[in-house]
Amino acid sequence: MESGILNADTVVQWIERAAEVIEENEKTLTELDAAIGDSDHGANMARGFSAVRGKLAEFPRDDIGAILKMVGMTLLSTVGGASGPLYGTLFLEAAKISAGKPEIDRVVILQSLAAGLAGIQKRGKAEPLDKTMVDALGPAIRAFEGAEGVSLAEALAQAAEAARLGAEATIPLVARKGRASYLGERSAGHQDPGATSMWLLLQSLAEAGAE
Amino acid sequence: MESGILNADTVVQWIERAAEVIEENEKTLTELDAAIGDSDHGANMARGFSAVRGKLAEFPRDDIGAILKMVGMTLLSTVGGASGPLYGTLFLEAAKISAGKPEIDRVVILQSLAAGLAGIQKRGKAEPLDKTMVDALGPAIRAFEGAEGVSLAEALAQAAEAARLGAEATIPLVARKGRASYLGERSAGHQDPGATSMWLLLQSLAEAGAE
Amino acid sequence: MKKLLNAPSDLVKEALAGMALAHPGLLRVHVDPAFLVRADAPVRGKVAVLSGGGSGHEPLHGGFVGRGMLDAACPGAVFTSPTPDQILEATRAVDGGAGVVHIVKNYTGDVMNFEMAGELARDLGITTETVLVNDDVAVENSLYTAGRRGVGATVLVEKICGAAAEAGRALADVAALGRRVNEHGRSMGIALSPCTVPHAGKPSFELGPDEMEVGIGIHGEPGRRRAKLEPADRITEMLMHPILDDLPFQAGKDVLLFVNGLGATPLLELYVVFRKAHEIAAARGLRVVRSLVGPYITSLEMAGVSITLLQVDEEMVRYWDAPVHTAALRWGV
């Protein structure tokens, strides 16, 4: 993907890869959620992405916006919980930016991610360091934006790495949003499940973008 | 007690000793009942004998029948379960034999025990080898009856020993009466709790009779 | 042992005090000896219906005291049948001159204590009739054993006898109807986990992570056999087939299907079992005309389920539907 552009096929590969990775990590995500939540994040994400995967095979590959919209709508109607509306919003907001486009460049990718983050924050009212998925997506976007002079693949890899670090950096935080906030101080010392799944999605994007 | 006679004081000592022994063995009786019943025999017997003990201190010591009747009535109204009516009946039937008597000899003791056994069997319909308290009391009575040419104390000791062996001999039996019968073949391999408490009572009697 | 209690010996007494405070218009509690009666007892001229047994099966029996069901309940210690004096006093407290039906689950202890109470009541000039409940198909029925246990059908007998008594039926009729319900009802249960008798302080048996007890009673005793845990549908078959074959239930008949939680079973799971039990009953040509789903005869915090099937006639259905107002079962009022 030295082209500096993502086409619809790559987007589909990303989502397929994401579905795989989520399935592989279902247990891990659930365990993270067991520690500071209600033990369902893995099952929620797996249910959602398995539904997405079911629709993906047949889906036309000419409009990235349409693909992302389908993903968003499917997550919205199958995931539930806090993560359903948030991931749903992420993809729906990104879909608006890439509507009608068969391929997207770095600028559009950045705009899409930023629109997704804005949507998540509007819906969920989380600020950085509230110990949520925002803490993985925010740093990833800043890394992607700052990755000048490198290939798109490399920029995506740097974004994924920033997401990983962001997710890890949630460990010492005391949650102020979502279910983990009910634990108060006891939420510290555990990695946020949503930040972790966000990292997995961005990692899948980097992997798809590298092929 | 070389006299060959039990007086009311000894009967009171017996019941007090029995109350102590039951309390000491509450856990054991409950554990035996847990294996083939409902884990309450220890608590049932302890509740009953603690109520008896409460009444004993103040109780007149001139009439063995009256003492035994009080014990029977108290057990009847505090033990509950299968053992309550059965032990209640044992003491009430024995009380009839010794009514008005300040002391009783071997013949009356034998009659009392036999009347108690008959009462238990009439109430509970158990035959020997049904894996119940009958399997401790029955052999004890036969041993007591057969203990000729020995002192009363020795006869009571032989009766207690026969009760112990009778209780142990319930281990291989398949229960045909009481709650243990619901287990069918699974009841084999465990000692019957009621036969065990019966042995403890007769052992206490032997100890009181030996003093 | 993790329980919400103070001293184990105060558990039943304190729970009764709680019931009295929670349901003041419905029932009254007598402390020594311990029993509960409906608030307006004795009801003049009405046959009284009384039941009792060890505690730990709540809402049975105390939760079924009230208009249209039990006039009195006698709670023993946990899993220990009540004593004759308790039963006698409760019998006296509810006798309205038309006699008292004793509904007795077939356990040696219950049978003997009720028998003695009945004899004492007779001496006082109170007529009693006993309805013995013995619906558990997991237990062999034989003259040479203690016979079958009384389990789920007890709830149905209590409801239907209570309604018949409320309707003004005579002592013999109420008792006969109760016996008919018992004769047409069959039950069986399984346990996924044991329970802990407060006084004993530890579970009555141990079960491996993939084991269950089949043919369980309601007193924490082990079941007839231990088996490997199976999916809910398979377990439901394991319970329904012996039940169906026992009466036997005949195609074309109307039935009441009662899926009972033993204590810790989530309602969600009970409905999963109900669904399959209904399907099996229908496949045998039975019409499920009435249903009951929930924890009504429990075994402390045991996880598990029992199924009761009652082949109903028109009279049973009428009395089942009649108004009832108790702490645990209420409709029509």
Next chain:
Amino acid sequence: MKKLLNAPSDLVKEALAGMALAHPGLLRVHVDPAFLVRADAPVRGKVAVLSGGGSGHEPLHGGFVGRGMLDAACPGAVFTSPTPDQILEATRAVDGGAGVVHIVKNYTGDVMNFEMAGELARDLGITTETVLVNDDVAVENSLYTAGRRGVGATVLVEKICGAAAEAGRALADVAALGRRVNEHGRSMGIALSPCTVPHAGKPSFELGPDEMEVGIGIHGEPGRRRAKLEPADRITEMLMHPILDDLPFQAGKDVLLFVNGLGATPLLELYVVFRKAHEIAAARGLRVVRSLVGPYITSLEMAGVSITLLQVDEEMVRYWDAPVHTAALRWGV
């Protein structure tokens, strides 16, 4: 994991099928998306009352669907809030032209999914009002957190809103009343044991044999703090004092006292807690005019208890007493 189920992913679906079979005259089940509505929905001209949330809290919410309470319930996966399309379709199915009240427990997921459903309903021309329930005093309430959880008061809000809607009250009135109930209700809970989410397959946390979680929610999440197990009376004080101090409840007022089992708690123990809670309330000069004791908002097979205290006014009591006919709560009909 020992549960009566087939595949974890079929649990909710199969339980709904069971409910439909068990309560045919009472409710109807819609499969995809999943929701339950009362049998006669939509009721023309009546405000509809809808609630929903993750499954695993049964009888909440499905068990409260019926005349005088909920028109619809939307069950999510276990402990997972339902999705906007589920809520939207249920809203459409029960709208009788007078608008729909959404009763939402204050969890981020529930709030967002209901919010989106409300927006979609508005686009379709259906007016909705949201009553947010957030009664858990164990959780700090702050603008900078997710706020307090909705727990026991949910049952009371659903009953009282349902009765008001049945009585023909307008949308704004029903919603305002629901908010008033929420404002005057406070709850807190403790857990003696964890629960196991079927998909997760193992308990959400581990507790030592003498430990309990204080300030527990209803989703198997750990509580605010871990403490040593205490006698029931002491635990009841630990729950009642924060509740009483929070509103604060004032001497001379009337209250409804609701002692709720979290799943595996024997009824016997709930009444022991009720007894002490009643005593504490009385000592503060409160009059307990209504009571509810039982497992109404559960957390699968968790052992534990929550207490809810509602300061009632005449209108709330009237609607509390109004007839209700649902699978889990029924009186007056």
